[in-house]
Amino acid sequence: MAVVALLAVGVQAGEIKLHEWPCSFVSVEITSIPVVMDVGYWIKIKDQDKLKIKLVQDEQDIHKFKGCTTMTVENNFNVVFSCSISATGAVPGEYSCSVDPASLPAGGGTVTVCATLVKADLSKTPGNSKDVQVATVKIKVKPA
Secondary structure (H helix, E strand, O other), X not given: OHHHHHHHHHHHHOOOOOOOOOOOOOOOOOOOOXXXXXXXXXXXXXXXXXXXXXXXXXXXXXXXXXXXXXXXXXXOOOEEEEEEEEEOOOXXXXXXXXXXXXXXXXXXXXXXXXXXXXXXXXXXXXXXXXXXXXXXXXXXXXXX
């Protein structure tokens, strides 16, 4: 009888009474969702703070000056450039500007910006003046 009692205790000790079975769940992919976005126009002119156009006197005409600078451009769209120039009044005359090439494809490149002054009235500024700002060129861009 003692052996039967020990067997009964052993069976009770081996019982499993759980509300949840111990197991590990595995993730299962059931769908995929595309992620989309709108990409806007983006353009960057590198080293803008270092750009300057220095006008130099024409050898044939003392009242004509011209200067250029090169801009490095990065962009994600086909871009068209234009420019405008406004004189400060320091040296009166007729100012103009140009951009070459006038357009760039997406990806960028280099653009040369030039300023020209004709019919310069040099009597308004003292001789030997250095780095006098005589005008400002503004660059405009638009998608091609």
